[in-house]
Every structure is written in C-alpha cells, then in structure tokens.
Amino acid sequence: MRVELDLFSGRPNPSWELDEAGVREFERLMTRLKPGFATPEPPALGYRGFLLQAVSGVSRAYRGFVFMPQGVLDDPSCSIEWFLLDGLPAAFASLRRRVSAEITH
Amino acid sequence: MLRIEVDIFSGRPNPTWFLTDAEATKGLLDAVGEAPDAVAKTGAGFNGLGFREVRVEVISDDERARRRTPKRFALASTAAKNLRASGEIARRLVETMPLRSSVRLLEHAATPLNAQLRELLLERLDRYLRDPPRPGPPPPPPPPNPLRTTIHDPDCEQCQYEVSQFNPGFWNTPTVQPHNNCYNYARDWRTNTFAQPGRAHGAQTHVMACNTVTAAAMADGLVKRCDCLPQSQWPRRLMALVIDPGVDYHWYRHQRGGFWGHKPGQTPARNVDNSNVLVTNPETADRDGYTDFCGYFYAGVSVVIN
Numbered sequence: 001m002r003v004e005l006d007l008f009s010g011r012p013n014p015s016w017e018l019d020e021a022g023v024r025e026f027e028r029l030m031t032r033l034k035p036g037f038a039t040p041e042p043p044a045l046g047y048r049g050f051l052l053q054a055v056s057g058v059s060r061a062y063r064g065f066v067f068m069p070q071g072v073l074d075d076p077s078c079s080i081e082w083f084l085l086d087g088l089p090a091a092f093a094s095l096r097r098r099v100s101a102e103i104t105h
Numbered sequence: 106m107l108r109i110e111v112d113i114f115s116g117r118p119n120p121t122w123f124l125t126d127a128e129a130t131k132g133l134l135d136a137v138g139e140a141p142d143a144v145a146k147t148g149a150g151f152n153g154l155g156f157r158e159v160r161v162e163v164i165s166d167d168e169r170a171r172r173r174t175p176k177r178f179a180l181a182s183t184a185a186k187n188l189r190a191s192g193e194i195a196r197r198l199v200e201t202m203p204l205r206s207s208v209r210l211l212e213h214a215a216t217p218l219n220a221q222l223r224e225l226l227l228e229r230l231d232r233y234l235r236d237p238p239r240p241g242p243p244p245p246p247p248p249p250n251p252l253r254t255t256i257h258d259p260d261c262e263q264c265q266y267e268v269s270q271f272n273p274g275f276w277n278t279p280t281v282q283p284h285n286n287c288y289n290y291a292r293d294w295r296t297n298t299f300a301q302p303g304r305a306h307g308a309q310t311h312v313m314a315c316n317t318v319t320a321a322a323m324a325d326g327l328v329k330r331c332d333c334l335p336q337s338q339w340p341r342r343l344m345a346l347v348i349d350p351g352v353d354y355h356w357y358r359h360q361r362g363g364f365w366g367h368k369p370g371q372t373p374a375r376n377v378d379n380s381n382v383l384v385t386n387p388e389t390a391d392r393d394g395y396t397d398f399c400g401y402f403y404a405g406v407s408v409v410i411n
Contacts (some may be wrong), residue, residue: 009287009369009395010354011313012299043379044369045355046393095352098394 001026003084005092005099006048006060013051014092022087026052029079036065036074047102050084063103078103107133108164108306108324109198111226112157112179118212120222121306122203123164129201133161134174136194141173143180143191148337148407150182156226156233158182159195164308164324177328181230183237192234199226210307211411253340254361261331266341266403268361269293276374283371288322290368291344291356292404298411302354305411315399318346318354326408330401338405345387348397355395357387365390 001023004015018026040063042048049062057069061080066073075081081103088096107124114120124130137144147160158179181188181195202223206213216222252272258264276282276290284297294300303309303321310317327344328334334341343359357365360376365384368374377383378390388398 006370008353010301010318010356013370042372043393044367044372044375044377045379045395048372098352 002053003087004051004053005084005088005095006042006051007046007095007099009045014089014095016087016089018087026080026083029083030066030073032079033066033073033075036072038065038074039067039072040065047099050081052084106130106164108160108162109202110160110162111199111202112160113155113226113229114216115154118216120202120216120218120226121210121212122206122218123208124198124201125208133194133198134171136197137161137178137180138171138174140187140190140194142186143194144175144178145182145184145186145191146335147177147179147182148405149335150179150184151238152337153238155238156181156229159198159230161198162323164320177332181234188234188237192230196227196230196234199223199230202226208307211305255339258330258333258343260401261333264331264333264403265336266334266343266359267339268343268359269340271360271362271364271366271376273366273374273376276368282373285368286370287354287356287368288410290366290374291342291358292408292410293340293342293358294410296411300410302410305409313348313351313353315346315348315397318348319399319402322346322402325410327402327404330403332403334403334405338403338407340406342404344402344404346399346402347387347392347395348399349394350397352394355392357384357390 001018002015003018004013006013042062049060052059059066059068064075064078066075066080085099107130109122109124111120151157159181160179163176181192185191203218204220206218252270253267255265255267258266276285281295284299285295286299288300288302289296301309302318303324306324308321308324310321345357347355357367360366363385364376365387366374366376379393380391384390
C-alpha cells in the first residue's frame with residue numbers, strides 16, 4: 001500500500017510504501033472505525049491529510065475522517081493519521097512537527 | 106556564473122553551457138560594460154531560421170551588478186546598435202565554448218558540446234556577421250484569440266502581457282490533474298511531469314527560499330516583472346511566487362477577469378484561496394504556511410519548463 005503525505009504544491013509529495021506489518025496494523029486500526037457523516041474539505045494550500053493507494057482505490061485520512069471510495073469512516077482520535085505520520089521516512093523528518101500540529105489543530 | 110545559449114537551431118536544443126570561470130566571466134561582463142550598445146534584449150532581433158543571437162544570462166543572485174550591463178542580454182543580435190562590436194564579443198565567447206560538457210544539461214543529450222559544433226557555430230556566426238539579415242516587416246499582431254487578452258501592466262510603464270480565460274476543466278481531469286502542479290498551471294504548460302523550476306535547464310533547487318526558487322525559475326526563462334517582454338514573446342503570462350520557508354513553493358497566474366488562478370499540487374486548479382475567497386491579490390490571499398511573497402514574473406513563449 002502506498003502512502004502519500006498530501007502537503008505540497010510545487011514539490012512532489014513525500015510518499016512511501018507500507019510493509020506487510022504496516023499494512024496489517026493499518027487494517028487493524030481501520031476495523032475499529034465506524035461510519036461517519038461530516039466531510040471536512042481539505043484546503044487548497046497546506047496539510048490535506050494522507051492519501052492511501054490500494055488495489056481498491058484511493059482513500060484519504062484527514063482531520064479525523066477516512067474518506068474511502070465506498071464511504072466515510074469516523075476517526076475521532078485521528079489514529080490513522082498518527083499511525084501514518086509515525087511511518088514518515090527519515091528524509092522528511094523536518095515535516096513531522098508541522099504535520100503533528102495540523103493533526104492536533 | 107553565466108548561462109550561454111547560442112540561439113541557432115530550430116528542432117534541436119540550442120548549444121548551451123555555463124561559463125563558470127571567474128576571470129572569463131569578468132572579462133565578458135567588462136567588455137559588455139565598455140560597449141553597452143553591443144547588447145540587445147533577448148529575442149528582439151532577427152528571429153528566422155539560422156543563427157539569431159547569443160544569449161547571456163547571469164544565473165547567480167550574488168553576481169556583482171555592473172553599470173550598463175543587464176543580467177540577461179543578447180550578443181550578435183540585429184537589434185544591437187553596434188552589431189560589429191557585438192559580433193566580436195560573441196565570437197570570442199563562442200571560441201571559448203567548452204568542447205566537453207562538464208555541467209551536464211538536458212540540452213546536451215541532443216546537442217552535445219564538441220569541436221565540430223564549435224566550428225559550425227563560428228562558421229555560421231561569421232557568415233551572419235558578414236551579411237546580417239535585414240530587418241523584416243514588423244511581426245503581425247497575434248491573431249485574435251477569444252481566450253486571451255493583451256493588457257498593459259499597470260505597475261510597469263510600457264510592459265504588456267496576456268491574461269487568459271480561467272479554464273479549470275483543462276486541468277481538472279483524472280489523467281491530467283495528478284501530473285501537473287502549480288508551476289505547470291502558472292506557466293500554462295501541461296507537461297504532465299509535475300514540473301520543477303530549473304529542472305529543464307539543470308538548475309533545479311532543493312532549497313525552498315525566495316532567492317533560490319527565483320533563480321531556478323529564471324534559469325527556465327522567466328524574467329522579473331517590468332523587464333518588458335516584446336510582442337514576439339506572445340503569449341506572456343504574469344506569475345507570482347510565494348514560499349513556505351524551507352518547505353515548498355507555490356505559483357499563481359493572472360487571469361482575465363481581474364483574479365488569479367492557481368493549482369496547489371495535485372489538487373484541482375481554482376481561483377479561490379484557502380478561505381474560499383476569489384484571489385484578487387496573491388500578496389494578501391489566504392496562503393496558509395506560504396508566508397513569503399517573492400515577487401512577480403513574466404513568462405514568455407520561450408520559457409521552457411519540465
């Protein structure tokens with residue numbers, strides 16, 4: 001599963017692959033989520049969440065919601081975003097604090 | 106450091122190299138300073154097939170400014186007041202073209218620097234200087250285009266540029282949107298390469314600051330606002346650059362209707378800011394972390410991005 005931090009405008013977004021253990025943990029976290037209804041719109045510039053590219057399509061984890069092709073899930077503790085932020089490659093470590101502030105905003 | 110381009114070819118990339126030797130750079134700029142009538146604006150002279158001019162551009166932001174020496178100019182152009190002096194300086198410059206590309210540019214794949222090329226350039230330059238093309242009739246005005254309007258730049262006397270109809274549908278389709286970013290949109294070239302300032306000319310930067318991204322974009326051919334582009338550079342865009350310091354850059358393009366369009370990364374092209382307000386002034390628009398406003402630039406037809 002490919003993960004992309006949707007943050008930049010000019011530069012390509014940071015992206016990386018989740019390994020098997022990461023995919024299993026992601027799926028475990030997802031099973032704890034329930035259907036949601038609110039749909040906060042990501043902004044034009046700045047943090048727009050994480051994009052997840054799987055065989056089933058592209059999903060977005062943003063501001064405590066996971067938007068999937070088949071519907072929206074509620075993630076009030078932002079568990080998916082925190083999990084994905086933990087996996088941010090070292091090359092992009094300088095973005096960690098910025099993204100943390102966005103998730104907790 | 107100077108970027109040298111011999112504007113001669115039509116299909117192949119022009120011979121291009123960087124002049125890195127400090128003494129040679131000084132020598133060239135001093136010669137130009139002593140003969141200011143030897144330089145012309147780039148693209149202002151003969152623009153037909155064959156040799157046209159030698160373009161010189163300062164691409165370092167800390168190159169000492171010299172009186173009567175612009176940062177970007179043409180030598181051996183028919184637009185120069187003193188073509189003979191201009192041709193002499195150009196010839197000396199071409200004589201010192203490296204015979205091997207120490208700085209590898211994209212152009213060198215199709216136009217490698219070597220002895221045969223240098224001989225060709227000198228032969229064509231000599232022929233051109235012996236019998237320079239006569240200035241032709243003024244170029245016809247651009248054909249009317251319902252999607253573009255030429256306007257006077259209110260901030261720059263005598264400068265004009267083109268504003269285009271806002272056309273987000275051109276950018277916001279599944280096969281286009283992910284592959285074109287703010288730079289593609291502002292320059293209005295849908296390359297599908299997620300273009301980066303400077304990359305087309307081996308001058309990309311990874312330092313996100315106004316001066317570095319500006320230099321990279323100017324390596325692609327952008328010029329500062331009020332450095333008027335001639336009509337031969339039609340269509341000419343007005344672009345604005347902002348920076349999220351140390352993180353990223355973003356561009357806007359002035360559109361018809363008095364607003365600015367932009368395309369943040371892979372997201373859709375739009376004409377509103379982060380507060381969903383029409384962007385009438387990129388300096389005051391809601392730009393989230395892109396706090397540094399770097400300035401405005403023109404991009405003419407000769408700007409190449411990738």
